[in-house]
Amino acid sequence: MKPGNFSSSLLRWHDAHGRHDLPWQSNMTAYRIWVSEIMLQQTQVATVIPYYQRFMQQFADIESLAKADIDLVLHLWTGLGYYARARNLHKAANIICHDYAGQFPETLDAVIALPGIGRSTAAAILALSDNQHHAILDGNVKRVLTRFFAIDGWPGKPEVERLLWQHAENLTPIENTAQYTQAIMDLGATVCTRTNAKCHQCPLLQHCRAYANDRVTNYPTSKPKKTIPVKKTIMLLLRNKDNQVLLQQRPPSGIWGGLWSLPEAQCDTTQKALCAWSQNELKLTINDITIAQPLRHTFSHFHLDITPVYASVINESSAIMEQADTVWYNTCKPDARGLAAPVKKLLDTHNDVMTGVIT
DNA sequence: AAGGCGGGGCA
DNA sequence: TGCCCAGCCTT
Known part of the structure; x- marks a missing residue:
């Protein structure tokens, strides 16, 4: 032809x-x-x-x-x-x-x-x-x-x-x-x-x-496949007395570059470890801790198993909140920020709970 | 659960 | 030049 x-x-x-x-x-x-x-x-x-x-x-x-x-x-x-x-x-x-x-x-x-x-x-x-x-x-x-x-x-x-x-x-x-x-x-x-x-x-x-x-x-011949690793992380949904959630901006490059995300605790999922991590890394005192079921988010190169942890913040007016890469986010009146898909999902769920759509 | 998608960045 | 990286949707 x-x-x-x-x-x-x-x-x-x-x-x-x-x-x-x-x-x-x-x-x-x-x-x-x-x-x-x-x-x-x-x-x-x-x-x-x-x-x-x-x-x-x-x-x-x-x-x-x-x-x-x-x-x-x-x-x-x-x-x-x-x-x-x-x-x-x-x-x-x-x-x-x-x-x-x-x-x-x-x-x-x-x-x-x-x-x-x-x-x-x-x-x-x-x-x-x-x-x-x-x-x-x-x-x-x-x-x-x-x-x-x-x-x-x-x-x-x-x-x-x-x-x-x-x-x-x-x-x-x-x-x-x-x-x-x-x-x-x-x-x-x-x-x-x-x-x-x-x-x-x-x-x-x-x-x-x-x-x-x-x-x-x-056709087309498929890509040679390899098994991808599983990584684990803990995402904290910390709410203040106005039910706003703490977000942090990610670095400009890499995964979810420039997007706003939840704090990721580098510790065990025990109440004690989570409290200590928040105190040391965020200078926030938390209580009412609920550890939820993990959810899996898959990238092309690895699975990310996210364990959501919900907690209340007692000492909201801490100096760390003045940082430019940190914000209290109102899930009822979300402002214009980029959010990673699983973060958006967690925030939407949080909002549904707060507004009584689900309990 | 697996596969597909276009380009950037670095050795 | 050849590899690795990225994030969601469809199947």
Whole structure:
């Protein structure tokens, strides 16, 4: 099959059956495409849509994003994960304001140089917003191509990835690059899906080698797996007399970087040890201690078993509360801060108890 | 419980 | 260049 045949089949299919009404498909500026591509990097369309709407409503243009408080940016990202994406988005908006007079750069190299944007995302932004001739290679395209060409080997392996880029560039048409880019992403998202691929709806069916060999589900070759370790931690939900909960801001990089989290006690789960730890590390005297069932939060590289500990604080007006990275958080009237998913879950539960929704 | 997802950072 | 890291959702 010639490259031109591949793309024209795909374009015809997209005209008739593609998605044309996603929020970022109207008013396709580089900024709007950029934000959508970053959100879509690890997250499916259905999940992204409400986040995207809220984000664009708050930050209608690059300048308003650049000027925003990072806490507000992270707040609007809460629950999406990979919070470095939000920090990089904010950082890049500032670079664009200062180095490019607020205009999104128009060359591939300049776009790749922005933090949080790699080769595929840069290509997608310029192809979709400006119809520039660049190939993309995201997860959807990798799936379509490994199946179409029956390419063995995990796509994360450098040699496999090189081959995929070659195919991607070879197939991307010089004209209608924007529509083609949308089309191949749509095909991967709606027809050539990871499970239950709808091959009978596929415009490439007749030339698909995986289909011909009845091996569609064997592609892409899955990543070699390894067992991940379990780490344990104790999260303290310390409430003052107004039922506010103590939060601490995490360091700017690493897990949950820049997000607000609960104090993590480095001690045993005995009443005595917990009291002593709070006294020594937080200068807070606590009582009414309740140790709850652990909950498991899983990252790509380890499980985190969190033991929630609820307690009341007696000596609230301690000097340690004046620190900038510490705050009493009102779960009934939450303010704009980024929260890690399990922390948000614990705070929501705490709020439900306080307001009598559950007991 | 396992798998998928794009890019950054460092040896 | 090759590895490790990150966090959520879907299956």
